[in-house]
Amino acid sequence: MSDGPTARSTSAPIPAGNRPARRPTDAVRALLLTREYPPEVYGGAGVHVEHLARELARLGPVEVRAFGRQQVHDGALVVRGFGSGSPDPRAPADPVVDVLRVGLAMAAAPAEADVVHCHTWYTHWPGILLRLRRGLPLVVTAHSLEPLRPWKREQLGHDADVAAWVERQALESADAIIAVSHGMRADVLRLFRVPPERVHVIPNGVDTATYRPVESRMRLARFPLDPARPYVLFVGRISRQKGLLHLLRAVPDLDPGAQLVLCAGAADTPALAREVEVAVERLRATCPGRVIWIREMVDRETAVELYSHAAVFCCPSVYEPFGLINLEAMACATPVVATAVGGIPEVVVDGETGCLVPVEIDPDGQPRDPAGFARALAGALNRLLADPARRRAMGAAGRRRAEAVFGWAEVARQTRALYRRLREPDAG
Numbered sequence: 001m002s003d004g005p006t007a008r009s010t011s012a013p014i015p016a017g018n019r020p021a022r023r024p025t026d027a028v029r030a031l032l033l034t035r036e037y038p039p040e041v042y043g044g045a046g047v048h049v050e051h052l053a054r055e056l057a058r059l060g061p062v063e064v065r066a067f068g069r070q071q072v073h074d075g076a077l078v079v080r081g082f083g084s085g086s087p088d089p090r091a092p093a094d095p096v097v098d099v100l101r102v103g104l105a106m107a108a109a110p111a112e113a114d115v116v117h118c119h120t121w122y123t124h125w126p127g128i129l130l131r132l133r134r135g136l137p138l139v140v141t142a143h144s145l146e147p148l149r150p151w152k153r154e155q156l157g158h159d160a161d162v163a164a165w166v167e168r169q170a171l172e173s174a175d176a177i178i179a180v181s182h183g184m185r186a187d188v189l190r191l192f193r194v195p196p197e198r199v200h201v202i203p204n205g206v207d208t209a210t211y212r213p214v215e216s217r218m219r220l221a222r223f224p225l226d227p228a229r230p231y232v233l234f235v236g237r238i239s240r241q242k243g244l245l246h247l248l249r250a251v252p253d254l255d256p257g258a259q260l261v262l263c264a265g266a267a268d269t270p271a272l273a274r275e276v277e278v279a280v281e282r283l284r285a286t287c288p289g290r291v292i293w294i295r296e297m298v299d300r301e302t303a304v305e306l307y308s309h310a311a312v313f314c315c316p317s318v319y320e321p322f323g324l325i326n327l328e329a330m331a332c333a334t335p336v337v338a339t340a341v342g343g344i345p346e347v348v349v350d351g352e353t354g355c356l357v358p359v360e361i362d363p364d365g366q367p368r369d370p371a372g373f374a375r376a377l378a379g380a381l382n383r384l385l386a387d388p389a390r391r392r393a394m395g396a397a398g399r400r401r402a403e404a405v406f407g408w409a410e411v412a413r414q415t416r417a418l419y420r421r422l423r424e425p426d427a428g
Helices: 045-058 095-110 121-134 152-156 159-173 180-193 218-222 244-253 270-286 300-309 324-331 372-383 388-405 407-422
Strands: 030-034 062-067 071-074 075-084 115-118 138-142 175-179 199-201 231-237 259-265 291-294 312-315 335-338 354-357
Touching: 030 121, 045 062, 045 075, 045 115, 045 324, 045 407, 062 121, 062 138, 095 121, 115 121, 115 407, 121 138, 121 159, 138 159, 138 407, 152 159, 152 291, 175 180, 175 407, 180 199, 199 324, 218 300, 231 244, 231 300, 231 324, 244 259, 244 270, 259 300, 270 291, 270 407, 300 324, 312 324, 312 372, 324 335, 324 388, 335 372, 354 372, 372 388
Parallel strands: 030 062, 030 115, 062 075, 115 138, 138 175, 175 199, 231 259, 231 312, 259 291, 312 335, 335 354
Antiparallel strands: 071 075
């Protein structure tokens, strides 16, 4: 762990001779680097980049470079995919080397940009190269922090050390860091050698035109849901971070009249997938008809129906720098029960848009009292399940908050303003 906010930063100013020529303030060209971009999206970072890029393109030229085969030319928005995979088909698979190889290709391609903006450690490496070799100011959005995700070693082994090293180099050399919550900003300053003035809080946003309460249940008809019974909804990856096993442990204490719907897939490891399968099988034997597991990645229209008709949305995460899924549920006018960790309390207002469940996390990133945590989740869910009027009031308040505070147009405006300050530090 580094010394904290008073420690000296390793980032050096970009030499004047390396800086691109200045452009008018209304024509800042942004280069976004991301692992995920539609149709290859599996987490919140991919959703973030998709919407941010679209809104930024309303304000000026944007190029997105992503892992995959994407090719988009839509007005001011250009998206280019960079394929993964070893150039030698006989070579054994090496995911981290593959990540670095794609990053080199991203950095080597010609770029007409005034600022480079990286999302997740997968693209920090090309961002560093573009800063050093082409003099582009480097912005890094911190969607999560590797030191606070110890379970990644279970998933990646020693490759987790590579991810952590790359992240540290990027954050400590970046000209600006965007933290998606004040809680994450505090974590960045605690864990990395970064001057406080370089860390800016700009939250995630939500598309309230897409995520909205709907009456339709057409897409839900193919799932074995009982429409006469309320359901608690979970949406997310099968990851230690998302706390799904803790929610499953809460099921025996849930109101027996309620269903638990899991929209969960993409397990971090086969071992974790099997743990969840065993837990669900046990619940189906002991609590029949109580757990419905949707293993596929559903489309947005289906997700909106699931959110809209849930009695309560539950986010049992043990680490969540922001918690975009909570915001999606709120935009669909659904009350939320979530853990009071990371940036979640900045999204979910306890007692107004949902209920926050306190939890103490140990150094391994898990609850110190797993059984007590499961009981607390069940208690909070049961209180809302028993009070339809309160659920309706919280759902309406959540929708209002999503519209008023977390619109993507405002997120893009703040981001573009940061770009301008970096590109023209002595302007105005």
